[in-house]
Amino acid sequence: MDPYKVLGVSHNASDEEIRAAHRALAKKYHPDNYVNNPLADLAAEKMKEINAAYEQIQNERAGRQTNSGSYGGDYNERSASSKYAAVRNFIAYGDLDAAERLLNEQEDHDAEWYFLKGSVCFRRGWMDAAEDNFARATEMDPSNREYAAAYDRMSHRRTVYHERGGYDNEMSFCTCCNNLICADCCCECMGGDLIPCC
Amino acid sequence: MYGYVRPFRPELKVREFELYKTTYCGLCHALKENYGFLARFAVSYDMTLLAMALSKVTHTACRHKRCAASPFRKKCVAASSPELDTVAGLTVILAWFKLCDEVADGGFFKALGARVLKLLMRRRYKKAAAAFPEFNALAKRELERLALFEKNAEPSIDAVADCFALITAGFSVCEEDALRARILREIFYHVGRAVYILDAADDYPRDVAKNAYNPIHLRFDTDSAELTAEIKERIRETVEQSLASAAAAGELLEQNEFTPIILNILYLGMPSVINEVLSGKDKKRNGRII
Numbered sequence: 001m002d003p004y005k006v007l008g009v010s011h012n013a014s015d016e017e018i019r020a021a022h023r024a025l026a027k028k029y030h031p032d033n034y035v036n037n038p039l040a041d042l043a044a045e046k047m048k049e050i051n052a053a054y055e056q057i058q059n060e061r062a063g064r065q066t067n068s069g070s071y072g073g074d075y076n077e078r079s080a081s082s083k084y085a086a087v088r089n090f091i092a093y094g095d096l097d098a099a100e101r102l103l104n105e106q107e108d109h110d111a112e113w114y115f116l117k118g119s120v121c122f123r124r125g126w127m128d129a130a131e132d133n134f135a136r137a138t139e140m141d142p143s144n145r146e147y148a149a150a151y152d153r154m155s156h157r158r159t160v161y162h163e164r165g166g167y168d169n170e171m172s173f174c175t176c177c178n179n180l181i182c183a184d185c186c187c188e189c190m191g192g193d194l195i196p197c198c
Numbered sequence: 199m200y201g202y203v204r205p206f207r208p209e210l211k212v213r214e215f216e217l218y219k220t221t222y223c224g225l226c227h228a229l230k231e232n233y234g235f236l237a238r239f240a241v242s243y244d245m246t247l248l249a250m251a252l253s254k255v256t257h258t259a260c261r262h263k264r265c266a267a268s269p270f271r272k273k274c275v276a277a278s279s280p281e282l283d284t285v286a287g288l289t290v291i292l293a294w295f296k297l298c299d300e301v302a303d304g305g306f307f308k309a310l311g312a313r314v315l316k317l318l319m320r321r322r323y324k325k326a327a328a329a330f331p332e333f334n335a336l337a338k339r340e341l342e343r344l345a346l347f348e349k350n351a352e353p354s355i356d357a358v359a360d361c362f363a364l365i366t367a368g369f370s371v372c373e374e375d376a377l378r379a380r381i382l383r384e385i386f387y388h389v390g391r392a393v394y395i396l397d398a399a400d401d402y403p404r405d406v407a408k409n410a411y412n413p414i415h416l417r418f419d420t421d422s423a424e425l426t427a428e429i430k431e432r433i434r435e436t437v438e439q440s441l442a443s444a445a446a447a448g449e450l451l452e453q454n455e456f457t458p459i460i461l462n463i464l465y466l467g468m469p470s471v472i473n474e475v476l477s478g479k480d481k482k483r484n485g486r487i488i
Binding site for chain 2: 029033037038043046121124126127129157164165
């Protein structure tokens with residue numbers, strides 16, 4: 001494995017460029033972006049690969065063993081009430097039908113029920129129902145951080161999606177043109193002429 | 199149902215756009231070579247995404263062929279491959295079911311065109327169905343489930359979209375690599391869901407006027423003849439949730455020449471389609487190449 005290729009940098013990239021590349025990739029494949037996602041294990045593999053590549057480059061360059069400050073989450077599983085422990089297990093293993101079956105057997109629907117129902121829906125890709133269920137769970141138990149986090153994650157992932165689309169980051173043609181016109185004005189003030197026809 | 203999955207041209211490199219067109223043309227030729235001249239009309243931008251996602255070549259080779267749609271210039275067409283043949287087969291199967299749907303929905307005269315096409319396509323459909331029996335059975339099963347939901351006026355937009363999404367997710371059965379198949383399944387489930395919901399949003403005014411089934415109408419329990427601003431926002435939110443999932447999955451695909459185009463479609467192309475649909479501008483461009 002070529003660690004430079006994994007990070008998408010050239011072999012003579014500066015340390016700062018390598019750090020930036022590692023940061024950007026780690027942000028992309030961070031476990032937080034793949035919570036309750038059917039591909040979470042693949043993302044975790046990718047994180048390991050990225051961290052290993054970064055560590056390898058650092059070791060090569062510095063010639064010493066470093067604690068590379070790799071990103072990546074340890075997850076504190078919230079302690080589950082025994083009532084829903086089986087449901088949580090099924091969700092963790094991706095057996096959504098079993099989880100749903102158990103949930104449907106429950107007569108009364110408390111906040112945790114809505115949260116778990118939301119989790120099942122989210123995992124299935126039923127985003128509309130997931131949002132409704134998470135909202136219900138946070139309404140019924142506003143102090144619970146697990147439910148609040150799940151609900152917040154739904155709006156947060158849209159923000160992340162917009163950012164990755166690079167709407168705000170890309171230099172648009174307008175910005176480029178504006179910059180050139182400004183540069184031309186400054187140049188003319190100094191007695192030169194950057195763009196003769198402006 | 200077609201033409202919603204397309205790239206955002208302004209942010210594609212010229213080289214990438216050329217490759218995209220080459221693949222589209224490759225699909226068109228694969229349809230002709232495997233299923234005859236008539237099958238070419240089934241080509242779409244949407245299935246071009248699948249052609250790119252399934253491609254195994256490291257570098258797409260070009261062959262210069264005449265184009266039936268623009269006969270004066272030869273086009274650069276992707277060399278034939280088993281993957282393009284596969285996508286051609288899946289395209290024919292979906293086109294067939296779409297024709298069945300049009301025949302069932304329309305009156306005798308309105309659906310006449312569809313009936314004639316169906317007659318002509320029947321043998322080709324049988325050939326594709328024989329080549330891809332698993333997908334054919336899945337599509338048939340899910341469309342029957344969808345018809346049942348429509349009949350029973352199902353209010354959950356997720357439940358109905360699920361039927362269509364499972365069909366598009368089913369494209370992944372054609373990927374041999376198990377890991378890759380999981381990624382494609384996730385991408386295409388969510389692309390399918392997004393397309394279904396956008397199509398429903400597009401059809402909303404027409405369906406409400408005709409008192410026909412529309413899942414958005416039922417989900418938001420509204421009497422409005424047009425989509426209100428609030429409903430449009432809810433639609434945008436839920437479609438973006440799916441696109442976020444599709445993009446997160448797309449990031450896990452190995453890097454190849456198609457990656458920037460695929461990510462362009464998922465991050466930029468489809469949001470621009472959302473804008474067009476919700477502003478009422480996009481009126482079924484039918485997937486013709488730009």
